[in-house]
Amino acid sequence: MRNKGKIVALFTALSLFTAACSMPGEMQGMGGKGNQEHNASAIELKGEKPAEAKKSGDTFELMAKKSSLETANGEKWPTWSYNGSSPGPTIRVKEGEMVRVRLKNTLPEPVTIHWHGLPVPNRMDGVPGVTQNSVEPGKTFTYEFKATVPGTYWYHSHQKSADQVERGLYGTVIVDPKKAEKVDRDYTLVLDEWNRPGKKGGHGEMGHGGVMNHHMDYDVFTINGGTYPNVPPIEVNRGDRVKLRLVNAGYQTHHIHVHGHDVKVTHMDGQPVNQPPSFRDQLIPVSPGERYEVELIANNPGNHIVESHDSESAAAGMKVPIRYQGVSRDGVDTAAGQMQLPVLNTARYGKEQRGGFKVDDSFDEEIKADLGEGMDHPNMKMVYTINGKTFDESEPFQVKKGDKVKLRMENTGRQNHPMHLHGHFFQVIRKNGKPVNSMPMKDTLNVRPGESYEIAFEADNPGDWMFHCHDLHHAADGMATLLKYKGYKSFKPDPNAPNEPE
Known part of the structure; x- marks a missing residue:
């Protein structure tokens, strides 16, 4: 508008x-209290680990289509998506690879794809009226660019984006470096906020809140389209080097706490941090559009969590267990969730580039x-x-x-x-x-x-x-x-x- x-x-x-x-x-920006304990009567959505996009020949295929999120009791909440899930499939490529993505639009409105953070040629940037015409219903458009910079990125529609992204039209892009990183486990955690169908936002379908006061209207905070305890856990073995890719596809900053481990932020918005120091029990402030790559060594067997320390009750859903293989699943480390924790000062983190x-x-x-x-x-x-x-x-x-x-x-x-x-x-x-x-x-x-x-x-x-x-x-x-x-x-x-x- x-x-x-x-x-x-x-x-x-x-x-x-x-x-x-x-x-x-x-x-929360000043170090807020952890979120409330999970309430079994709260809204529960089933989450899934984002699938990797498949190629047809040399081309990734993305279809913009009507889809849904599913509650734990089987209720379907209408959304829009790429390839039937929100987040859509992860496009994973190698540094230097030529990337071709064919978008087919089966929705009743025009859409596009913007490659958030990727330095693509201007004609491939996906902004309707600025770099291309929007892709109208029943039409296709092929994006082609070279993946020149390794890192974590994401894609989303830029047509009426406040509406279409809130409906679920987004996914992630991972560009692996030519020299492979030494990690044993690699997890992408996409953060978002939603409303029940029928509330303000999303034109009666599931979406973010209203224009003026939308932050306080959200019913549900999700990771990978699901809420705790229905989000697949972060599975690790003792001694694993684990990478967590935090991607904020929503409209609210989320303060993320990794329990029980020393961590370091190795990349911000896909770019490496110079000599990142380790820290524990600080909140990582992931603002809309940002990405953080967080690394930890799995050296503290037990049942820990990664969670949002936001004050809203909806934040109870924005957490995912860290589960060690061979360790009893009884009990979850929640004590630190009630602590007042400092927020990581990202402007003072690491050494000068x-x-x-x-x-x-x-x-x-x-x-x-x-x-x-x-x-x-x-x-x-x-x-x-x-x-x-x-x-x-x-x-x-x-x-x-x-x-x-x-x-x-x-x-x-x-x-x-x-x-x-x-x-x-x-x-x-x-x-x-x-x-x-x-x-x-x-x-x-x-x-x-x-x-x-x-x-x-x-x-x-x-x-x-x-x-x-x-x-x-x-x-x-x-x-x-x-x-x-x-x-x-x-x-x-x-x-x-x-x-x-x-």
């Missing part, structure tokens, strides 16, 4: 209401992005803005190929804004005016109320690229713009195509 009209400051009552809406997430940008570097382009909120009075609804303008009114950022670019983001509003830049990795160089020691590489960065960040990147992938909030309701309500390369021949969309890129 697009928004036009004059943007004005929020009046006091609305500001207070909005602040109240975001309080649970903010409290080698060969990257420096705080005092000079830049060819310096861009500002003030992230704000306002009120569309004629339509009586919130709008979210970049530099005071919604997407339809925005002035694209302009760069040239080869430019070294610094982008300063400041959140002047009252809600979190996980900002995602398509087609590029960027380096975080300052937070709140102070140098960031570790300078992590990212493609999505959560900017909380009152925070500012400076990020740096090289303009090395010509095209027209979206820059938007990955709380996709905020993007739908205006918080999006384009990064355009000067001299690039832009895609010419069909004026009659039903393209809705937000």
Whole structure:
């Protein structure tokens, strides 16, 4: 949905209401209490380990279709999906491999696929009206690109994405490095939030919450489409080196705690962390669109869990057991779930990246992005803005190929804004005016109320690229713009195509 009209400051009552809406997430950002114990009468969904996508010849086949999630008592909740499951199948490829994915749309609406975090050619980025026309019902489109950067990524529709992603149109992409990593077990855990059918969101089907206060409306938090205790466990043998890939496909930050083990974050958004230190009993803040690769050594036999320490009662479902082979399944380590735990400071984690940008570097382009909120009075609804303008009114950022670019983001509003830049990795160089020691590489960065960040990147992938909030309701309500390369021949969309890129 697009928004036009004059943007004005929020009046006091609305500001207070909005602040109240975001309080649970903010409290967790300061180290919140663990979630409530599992209630047997709570909503239970069956989860499955995401299947790996299969090839037909040299091409992966993805079908956008109507499907469902199943409750423990056999009730079917309607969703949309790729290949019949949410998350959809994992596309797993090798670094350097040419990837072909044929999308067939059997849904009643147009769809696309965006390759979140992968630096694909612009024409393959999956943004309708910007890089392609949407794939209409009954039609197909083939995406083709080279998997150049190893790591954990994900894919989702970018057509009416606030609606279509909430219905379940997403899956994961794993690009294995040429030199294989030494891990014994590899698990992908996709985090999401849902509502029962009939509640706000998802047009009467299962989906996320309403536009203004959606974070507090979620009934169910899931891992791989299921809730505890119906999520398949993380099976390990003593001594195993275990990789956990945390992917947030939802619209709310989740603070993840791995019980009973020292862990380290080896990658953020697919990019390696330089010399990551081990830690225990800290919460990993996984914001919308982000991915974290977490490594542990299975050296503490017992029944432990990986869980979300969010304050909402729905978080009781967002946990999965760590189960040692040969160990009794009686009892689960839940004691640490009731502890006040610190949140991992990802801006101070690891050592400075080698060969990257420096705080005092000079830049060819310096861009500002003030992230704000306002009120569309004629339509009586919130709008979210970049530099005071919604997407339809925005002035694209302009760069040239080869430019070294610094982008300063400041959140002047009252809600979190996980900002995602398509087609590029960027380096975080300052937070709140102070140098960031570790300078992590990212493609999505959560900017909380009152925070500012400076990020740096090289303009090395010509095209027209979206820059938007990955709380996709905020993007739908205006918080999006384009990064355009000067001299690039832009895609010419069909004026009659039903393209809705937000």
